[in-house]
Amino acid sequence: MPSSIMEKFESMAYGPAPEDATEVLRWLDAHNRRFGHFINGNWNAPSSTTFETRNPATGELLATVAQGSATDVGAAVAAAQAALPAWQALTGHQRARYLYAFARQVQKHARKLAVLETLDNGKPIRESRDIDIPLVARHFYYHAGWAQLLGPLDETGFTGEDFRGYTPVGVVGQIIPWNFPLLMFAWKVAPALAAGCTVVIKPAEYTPLTALLMAEIADEIGLPTGVLNVINGKGETGAALASHPGLNKVAFTGSTEVGRLIRKETASSAKKLSLELGGKSPYIVFDDADLDSAVEGLVDGIWFNQGQVCCAGSRLLVQERVAEKLYDKIRARMSVLRVGSPLDKAIDIGAIADRVQYDRIEQYIQTGIQEGATCWQPELPMPERGLFLRPTLLTGVAPASTVAQEEIFGPVLAAMTFRTPAEAVELANNTSYGLAACIWSENINVALDVAAQVKAGVVWVNATNLFDAACGFGGYRESGYGREGGKEGMYEYLQPAWLGGAGQDGEPVALPEPGPGSEFAAPDAAQALRHDLLDAAIDRTVKHYIGGKQVRPDSGYSFPVAGADGRLVGHAPLGNRKDIRNAVEAARGAAAKWARQTAHGRAQVLYYLAENLVQRREEIVRKLAAFVGESQAAVEFDTAVERTFSYAAWTDKFEGSVHNPPMRMVAMAMHEAIGTVAVLAGDEAPLLGLFSLLLPAVAMGNTVVAVPGERAATLIGELYQVFDTSDLPGGVVNLVAGKPMELGKTLAEHDDVDAIWSFRDLSASAMVKAASIGNLKQVWTNEGRAVDWFDPAQGEGRWYLRHATQVKNIWVPYGE
Ligand code: NAI
Ligand code: MG
Numbered sequence: 142m143p144s145s146i147m148e149k150f151e152s153m154a155y156g157p158a159p160e161d162a163t164e165v166l167r168w169l170d171a172h173n174r175r176f177g178h179f180i181n182g183n184w185n186a187p188s189s190t191t192f193e194t195r196n197p198a199t200g201e202l203l204a205t206v207a208q209g210s211a212t213d214v215g216a217a218v219a220a221a222q223a224a225l226p227a228w229q230a231l232t233g234h235q236r237a238r239y240l241y242a243f244a245r246q247v248q249k250h251a252r253k254l255a256v257l258e259t260l261d262n263g264k265p266i267r268e269s270r271d272i273d274i275p276l277v278a279r280h281f282y283y284h285a286g287w288a289q290l291l292g293p294l295d296e297t298g299f300t301g302e303d304f305r306g307y308t309p310v311g312v313v314g315q316i317i318p319w320n321f322p323l324l325m326f327a328w329k330v331a332p333a334l335a336a337g338c339t340v341v342i343k344p345a346e347y348t349p350l351t352a353l354l355m356a357e358i359a360d361e362i363g364l365p366t367g368v369l370n371v372i373n374g375k376g377e378t379g380a381a382l383a384s385h386p387g388l389n390k391v392a393f394t395g396s397t398e399v400g401r402l403i404r405k406e407t408a409s410s411a412k413k414l415s416l417e418l419g420g421k422s423p424y425i426v427f428d429d430a431d432l433d434s435a436v437e438g439l440v441d442g443i444w445f446n447q448g449q450v451c452c453a454g455s456r457l458l459v460q461e462r463v464a465e466k467l468y469d470k471i472r473a474r475m476s477v478l479r480v481g482s483p484l485d486k487a488i489d490i491g492a493i494a495d496r497v498q499y500d501r502i503e504q505y506i507q508t509g510i511q512e513g514a515t516c517w518q519p520e521l522p523m524p525e526r527g528l529f530l531r532p533t534l535l536t537g538v539a540p541a542s543t544v545a546q547e548e549i550f551g552p553v554l555a556a557m558t559f560r561t562p563a564e565a566v567e568l569a570n571n572t573s574y575g576l577a578a579c580i581w582s583e584n585i586n587v588a589l590d591v592a593a594q595v596k597a598g599v600v601w602v603n604a605t606n607l608f609d610a611a612c613g614f615g616g617y618r619e620s621g622y623g624r625e626g627g628k629e630g631m632y633e634y635l636q637p638a639w640l641g642g643a644g645q646d647g648e649p650v651a652l653p654e655p656g657p658g659s660e661f662a663a664p665d666a667a668q669a670l671r672h673d674l675l676d677a678a679i680d681r682t683v684k685h686y687i688g689g690k691q692v693r694p695d696s697g698y699s700f701p702v703a704g705a706d707g708r709l710v711g712h713a714p715l716g717n718r719k720d721i722r723n724a725v726e727a728a729r730g731a732a733a734k735w736a737r738q739t740a741h742g743r744a745q746v747l748y749y750l751a752e753n754l755v756q757r758r759e760e761i762v763r764k765l766a767a768f769v770g771e772s773q774a775a776v777e778f779d780t781a782v783e784r785t786f787s788y789a790a791w792t793d794k795f796e797g798s799v800h801n802p803p804m805r806m807v808a809m810a811m812h813e814a815i816g817t818v819a820v821l822a823g824d825e826a827p828l829l830g831l832f833s834l835l836l837p838a839v840a841m842g843n844t845v846v847a848v849p850g851e852r853a854a855t856l857i858g859e860l861y862q863v864f865d866t867s868d869l870p871g872g873v874v875n876l877v878a879g880k881p882m883e884l885g886k887t888l889a890e891h892d893d894v895d896a897i898w899s900f901r902d903l904s905a906s907a908m909v910k911a912a913s914i915g916n917l918k919q920v921w922t923n924e925g926r927a928v929d930w931f932d933p934a935q936g937e938g939r940w941y942l943r944h945a946t947q948v949k950n951i952w953v954p955y956g957e
Contacts, residue, residue, distance in 0.1 A: 155479065155487040160266045162484060165256045168354070174204045176349070178213055178373055179356035181220035182366030188213065192375060194349055197263035198483050198492040198527040206349050209374035211381045214341070217370040218387040221312045221339040224367030229294055229309055229337040233301060237289035240335055242362040243355075244281035247274065247327075250358065254351055258323055259483045261350045263492030263528065264446050266484050276608055277327040279803075280626070283610035284331035287631055294337060298638030303628070306934075307635040309337035310413050311389030314382045316403075317352075318395045319345035319494050320449040320550075325394050326352050328625045330369060331610075336634035338390070339368045343382050345395075346375040347495045380406065388412055392633065394451070397548075397574075397619055401914045408910035411924040415623025415633045416917070417451065417615055419548040420576030423569035424454030424605070425591065427562070428463045430581035434603065436470045439554065440489070442579060442605040444478060444532050447493055448502075448552040451620075452577035454605055456545060457556040458568050464558045468536060471554075475532050476519040490552060493528040502530060502551030509535045509544035509555065540571055548574070562587060566594045573916070575617030579605045585953075592951045593811075598624070600951045609802035612950050613810065618895075622919045622947075627800070627810065629948050639935050640926060683854065685714050685878065686861045688727030689871020694879075695719040702855050704767035711764070713854035716879030721846065721887045724875040728817045728844040729893045731872030736814040736842040740793035743840060747789035750867040751782050761828065761859050768827055768852045780931055781832045787937055788836035795841065795942040805956050812946040814842030815919060816895035819888035821881050821909065823901050823923075824850025826930045833930050834898060837941035839873060846875045846894070848885060850901075854878030882908060889913045889920075896921065898944070900928065919947075 149156075177185040190208040195201060207213075228236070247254065254277070255269040264273075292301030298308045313333045317325040322344060333340050344352040356371045372378060376399070383391050383403045390413040393403050397418040407414055424442050426435045442454030459467050483491030493499040510516050514535040523529055530552055538545050538555040545555050559565045569578060569591075578597040582588045585602075592600040598616045601607060608614065613627035623633050683699070684691040694714035704710040714720075735743075754761075758778060765774035800808040818838045822831040831853045838845045849857070857876050864874055877884060881901060889897050889912035896919040899909045903925030913920050921944045930936040 157482075158486040159482065160256055160259070160484045160486060162256050162260060164253055165260060168253065168257070169204055172204070174202075175206075176204055176353050176373065177207045178209055178217065179353065179359075179369075179371040180213070180217045181223075181370065182360060185213070185216075192346055194261060194347065196260050197494055198524070198529075200526060203260060204350060206373045209343070209372040209378035209381070213372055214378065214381045214385055217341040217372045218312060218314070218382075218385050220367035220370050221341050222387055224339045224365060225312060228339055228365060228368050232293050233288050233291040233299070236335060236337065237285045239362060239364055240281050240285035240288055240331060243331070243358065244278050244285060246358045246362060247278040247281060250354070251275075251278070254323060254354060256484070257354060258348075258351050259491070261348045262319060262322060262494050263483050265488045265491045266486055267488065268446060273321060273324045276610070277323050280324075280327040280331045280610045283626075284335040287332070288335040291336070296638070304631065304635055306638050308638045310634055310636050311338060312387060313338045313340050313390045313392060313634065314385060314388040315340060315342040315392045316379045316382060316395065317342065317344055319347035320446060320451070322348035323351040323355070326355060329392055329394075332625070332630050333392075333634050334368065336631060338634050341370045341372055341382060341388075343372050343374060343379050346373075349373050383407060386410065390414070390634065392623070393417070397621075397917070400621060400917065404914045404917065405911055409907040413633070413636070415615075415625075416621035417623070417625060418619065418621040418917070419550075420451050420453070420574045420616065420620050421456055421546065421548055421572045422452055422454050422574070422577040422579070422597065423456045423458050423595070424579045425565050425569060425581065426457070426459045426463070426467060427565075427580075427582035427584070427587060428460040429583045430463075431583060431603070432463065432467055432470055435467065435581040436474050438579065438581065438603075438605040439471060440474065440478070443554045444490055444552050445606055447490055447530065449494060449498070449550050450606065452599060452606065454577075454579045455549060455553070455555060456572075457554050458559050458565055459556065460565070461558040461560050464556075468534070468556065471534060472517060472519070475534065476521070478519070478521065478532055480521050480529050480531065481524050490529075490532060493530055493551065496528060498550065499528045499530065502549055502553060505544055505547070505549045505551070506533055506535070506553060509538065509542070509553075512539065512542040512544065514538045514542065514544060514555070540568055546572065562591055566591055569595050573619040576620035577601070589951070589953075598947065598949060600949060602951065602953045604806070604952055604954050607802070607804070607806065607952055609800070609808070612800045612802055612808040612952075613948050614950070617947060619917045621917065624948055627948075629810075629943075632943065637935075637940055683711060683713050683857050683878070685716060685720055685724070686857050686864065686874070686876040687720070687724045688730075688875065689865065691858075691861055692720070692723070700851070702851050705770065710767045711855035713851060713857070713878040716848075716877040716884055718887045720877050720879070721884055721891070724846045724877050725817065725888070725891050725893050727872035728846050728875050731870055732814075732816055732844045735844055735870060735873050738842065743842065744789045744792040746868050747785055747792060747836070747840060750863060750869060751785035751789065753863045753866045754782055754785060757859055757863060761856060764856060764859070765828060773826075776931070777826050777829045781829045784829065784832055784937055785836060787933070788840040791837070791942060792840040795939070795946070797948065800950070806952055806954050809951045809953065811949045811951060812841065813949050815945065815947050816843060817893060818843045818845050818945070819885075819891075819894045819897040820845055820847040821885045821888075821897070821899040821901050821905055822847060822849050822853065824852045825927065827852035828856060829930045829936070830900065830928075833936045833941070834900060835874060837937070837945045841942060841945040843896075843945060844873050844875075846877060846888060848881050848888070849876055849878060850881070851878070881905060885909055886912050889918070890915055892916045894918055898922065901925075
């Protein structure tokens with residue numbers, strides 16, 4: 142440290158500039174440094190079981206906090222349930238005023254909140270003061286706006302223009318992590334309260350304090366008691382909350398591992414679920430990029446919040462020609478990063494939130510070195526105590542190595558090179574995650590072309606780690622599902638009124654399970670002959686429809702399907718795992734091309750399909766009539782034709798939007814296909830039910846493997862001809878008949894299926910949820926409730942289209 146003023150003037154070195162923590166320490170002391178839970182507007186005395194929260198920069202004990210038991214969780218959920226009717230009965234304007242009051246209080250207490258956050262988490266005050274807390278306030282403002290615009294709620298749902306016909310999901314359990322404690326609190330609480338839900342939230346055990354200060358603020362602004370409840374505790378408390386039967390929705394941010402547990406835990410319930418999980422986001426630098434800006438971006442991309450950021454640009458992919466030059470610049474920049482007391486206003490890198498995380502990161506660095514990467518760390522003055530880590534650059538990282546694949550969640554950048562844009566895309570997508578990506582290039586055409594191909598929910602072009610309440614955030618693939626922020630984030634807390642709103646959804650309508658019975662035709666020659674004869678008399682043998690072809694079932698078995706009068710109508714093929722695997726392969730193979738097809742092109746195919754369907758009206762109606770009677774058959778057929786027209790119409794109209802975040806940026810919210818969607822259809826309206834699910838998926842550019850109900854399974858022969866003559870590329874629609882529970886399980890477990898929809902009974906809903914945890918595919922079910930497919934308000938439209946797409950926000954700066 143230079144001593145004289147002259148020396149200081151010469152070196153321009155920073156002196157210490159600590160933020161004053163007195164006010165916050167006084168607040169902690171006023172609570173005797175002990176905290177209970179905030180339930181029904183009361184502070185419950187700390188229970189006998191407690192845990193400690195410490196300042197990771199110094200190791201000092203900040204407070205002792207009650208560890209929530211199942212009973213505490215129960216009390217909090219009961220309070221939220223009791224508060225729900227009155228909270229929903231408020232007008233949107235009244236709820237907006239509470240959210241506005243939150244926003245104002247956050248601004249008023251900004252300094253206190255920032256200091257408390259920094260003490261508890263170890264993040265630099267510069268970040269908590271300039272990024273976290275302003276974004277928290279912005280989130281409450283933005284959602285005050287949605288509360289206002291939702292308008293009053295009546296029995297038809299909200300009556301405002303934008304979410305007309307939707308109701309609040311009800312009581313919500315929320316579990317948040319420690320990396321952005323207050324920001325994640327805002328991301329969860331603001332949309333829930335705006336939507337008319339009540340909340341029980343559990344902050345992370347490393348960082349419970351700012352949520353408790355927010356609970357105090359809730360009290361101050363006179364938020365009705367029970368609307369917001371804060372329960373403290375570790376993983377067990379989180380598990381008790383997620384599994385509580387009184388919840389209508391669970392929202393989770395944290396590790397993919399716990400996300401899987403929660404998916405499984407909630408499978409047998411009708412709880413809505415959103416998961417915001419980990420990432421291993423690529424940071425792609427092309428040789429024409431402004432390298433100095435890219436380096437500056439990296440500081441925010443991987444050293445921001447000590448790298449404990451789910452969307453951190455943790456994988457640097459650099460075009461080979463400029464790799465060494467970029468590494469030199471990165472090393473030079475790393476050498477002037479300042480690691481130290483998080484309360485110091487001139488510090489870049491603070492402390493790691495907890496010893497467990499610290500050890501994990503160190504272990505990853507060692508693994509990287511063992512697996513052949515070159516490790517470089519700058520010689521920086523480091524604090525003598527506390528959980529401080531040096532910023533770390535790993536170069537020469539092999540794409541398949543641990544540090545290239547697993548989330549390190551620390552200040553560690555894993556670098557590798559590529560030659561062509563195609564290789565960059567391949568490397569970028571060579572991960573099971575899909576949260577975010579950064580693309581640096583001065584060529585906007587290349588950048589946007591790559592942005593379209595990267596599988597990620599957020600793409601920053603020549604920028605990094607930008608957030609705004611108006612722009613949805615969330616992942617593709619194993620980074621989770623659901624979005625936070627924006628209009629799409631609001632939908633996570635709403636559901637169509639006709640589906641049964643909060644408090645009135647206790648009675649799911651059970652559908653019959655119409656799967657094939659136990660009588661199966663044996664595959665031996667004699668039987669086959671007998672069946673062929675039988676089929677000749679009644680109908681021809683029905684095969685699966687896979688990859689644009691009629692395919693015999695692998696088992697060789699078929700099953701008889703009876704009409705309403707009990708008489709045999711026809712046979713359907715009995716599919717097995719192998720048929721499903723073939724169908725998924727066909728769907729997968731067709732996916733990229735179909736998604737790239739223009740919306741106009743897809744619409745043309747659907748119109749043509751409707752036209753060809755009409756050609757076969759007579760035979761299809763005749764068969765349908767045997768199942769549902771003549772009058773339904775005719776109406777059902779005509780409605781299916783009309784629905785096909787509707788989705789042809791929607792194909793080029795369900796478009797994304799352009800956001801204007803409060804900076805010189807646009808964020809283009811694109812509606813992208815999910816990929817390969819598996820569909821388990823019911824059988825109440827054999828043709829219409831199946832079409833109502835197939836069509837939106839196909840219209841939005843997905844490919845489909847559908848298991849029709851047993852009645853529709855007898856129509857595969859007719860449908861094959863319709864699809865075949867409609868220019869629908871082979872593999873876009875695949876129909877495999879058989880036992881829906883068995884085939885559905887194979888589909889739910891299949892890693893090449895990106896989403897699974899079940900519109901059968903409750904057991905099918907539960908099964909697909911539980912079986913989908915492998916690749917965390919998106920799951921959408923009717924929760925065993927009947928859908929009136931004849932009513933367009935229930936059977937078609939945006940609700941379907943939203944589930945058939947995922948939003949990718951591409952952020953593009955403008956100006957120099
Ligand atoms: P975690 O997933 O265990 O913790 C997140 C939250 O979940 C905390 O509130 C915790 O108490 C709660 N929780 C833990 N077990 C639970 C259970 N069985 N049921 C319900 N709630 C439960 O994450 P952890 O252990 O703190 O960090 C491990 C790794 O996870 C990190 O190194 C990082 O890779 C990743 N992570 C990702 C985050 C993100 O923002 N996507 C945030 C935090 C961690
Ligand atoms: Mg702590």
